[in-house]
Amino acid sequence: MTDLDNLLASREMILVAGSGGVGKTTLAAAMGIAAAQRQKSRVLVLTVDPARRLATALGLDEFGNTPVRIAPRHFKKLGVKVSGELYVAMLDTRAGWDELITRHAPDAEIREAVLANPLYRNITSRFVHSHEYLAMERLHDLHATGDFDLVIVDTPPSRNALSILDAPRRMIDFFGSRLLRWLTVPYRSRLFAVASRPFNQIADRVLGSRFLQDIADFFILFQSMERGFVRRAREVESLLVDPRTAFVIVTTLETAPTHEARHLARELDARRMSLGAVIANRVLPARLADPAAAASAAAPAAAARGQLAADGAARLGDVSRDDVATTLRKLAAGFDDVALVAAREAERRAELASLSATLVAVPWMPGDIHDVAGLAELAKHLRSAA
């Protein structure tokens, strides 16, 4: 059993984090397959923003927010042995917010008033990093149902991978904030409050009192849900440090994602959150960085004008000596470019090795991964890599 197998077997919640574009969604799905292969258990992968072809391959187009089981025939067809059950679900932010409001609203009147408020859609889509918070909420819910032995969450693309760690805290802070107090003080008394008078004067003049009143109305409604929201956010926050939870950081070996991965690992450590593994994705074969390979690339370049081209042409048949010579020269030049990247990757990999006891390198694979076969292939790499 590999370290990653161990991790997937021993935890109940896995949060997959990292920069955008490194393959988080795909790897979250592949980890789901790896877990279901190893264990006789029910595994759920909650994705946020899957590529459309991948979503279609997983049957997500029709089902959206509710978990859907990937039919065993998909695996059987491929000769992939899966002992558990694999489910996938997609995070629907809008539906998620509506659910939250429905759950926390003290009565039907307030619920309807919030849902109908013109600011509601606008506000929920941007404040307190609602995507991140909702992903965590959903994880909490799905885990709490007890229907799944393992829930793997693909975290939302965000400008800062850290924002997921702070999302519940921001939600709690928001309800305790001066802003909310200020906004929800009756409008008339607000105007006379000495402390905020200059602000009110400016805000009224610039934004118009009507707009401010609209905002205030909304937040007064919102405040009635404070208790439920805050209690819930605390529960969600505690999931992050729960011993049953682990983070898996996904990165490529490019400069910016590696930098982000290291930053994220440090922050997890500072917050006493558990880093289960680091996955380096789309890694070039290490032998490309081997000096012997560089020598091999250079040698035919020098010899290209000579005997090799002639011999090669003779062996391959119906190609000209010139074509062989040009091809060899271009191969050498192309190799130098790739070798440079491979050498840089080797350095980055060494940097990542210090972050976690479990560093899994997933090799670069041809084409895009957009079907169960591709995911199963990826899962194989996850399970074989040490």
Next chain:
Amino acid sequence: MSSAALLDLDLLWVTGKGGVGKTSIAAAIAELAASSGRRTLVCEMDSKGALATAYDAGVLQFEPTEIVDDLWAMTMSTEDSLREYLRLFVRMPLAGRLGPLAKTFDFVADAAPGVKEILGVGKLCYEVREQHYDLIVVDAEASGHIVSQIGAPNVIADLVQVGLVRDQTQWMREILEDPDRTGVVVVTTPEEMPVTESIELLGRLTSETGAHPSAVIANRVLPARFNRREHGVIERLPTALDLLTDAAGGAVEAVLDAARITEDRRRTGAAHLDRLRAAIVADAGLDPDLPMITVPELFTARAPGPRIVSLLADALAEELDVVR
């Protein structure tokens, strides 16, 4: 595409999915514009500091820093923008007291749709109106946020019925919706998700904002290195592996690996760019001749910085036919 179309605008938004090289491209466009004699301001909207890294310029401020001749760089700050706005338009000099006030305002701006964005967009439009620069290049928010940024004046006009801000949305929209003055460049890489996001963004830009896409920049595109005959040679080279090994040593397979990997990446990438072109042509709201500018992959061991920006500017100069 002629340089006139892109560099002769007043305001150019540069956006794209995170990780595609948006900031480096914005920095390179600005450098190119400046080196062709245009007074250029480049503004980073998300204050992550990537623009400062691109120019190796220390920390950028709201007050523009001169990078080289004709090139200034700044970072957007809601608080500073508000301060300037109050001074210029409301005639409220509040320099000393603005600290806690701005903090509260920041809170409101965080929650209320369009307020934060309008302060950023307003500053940019103000600079356009005052003609302090020939071109303002915006290292804008990533594609998820750019629509609400450019569309902020529309949102504000819808939500805010009275007040100074509403009154000012009109002239901003005139600037933002004029294709001769304002354009949007969508940066992508030849990969699945960035291309998909670019297609969605191009559609949303035209349907939800009045802004006009000016070009797509495909970054990190691998050039086609081999012609058809040479591909034939590569395919059959493994049958001559012994000859190659004799001539070049045992690691010759790694060389062939490298070629295979590069060629597969190139082919996959080209297919994604074809998909992008087809989507542009198929979208009735888009100009079917929307230029697609290709910037080659720079194989380099360097981290983002001035050297990369200059290489990108050179590549863009060639594509855009800019005389420097």
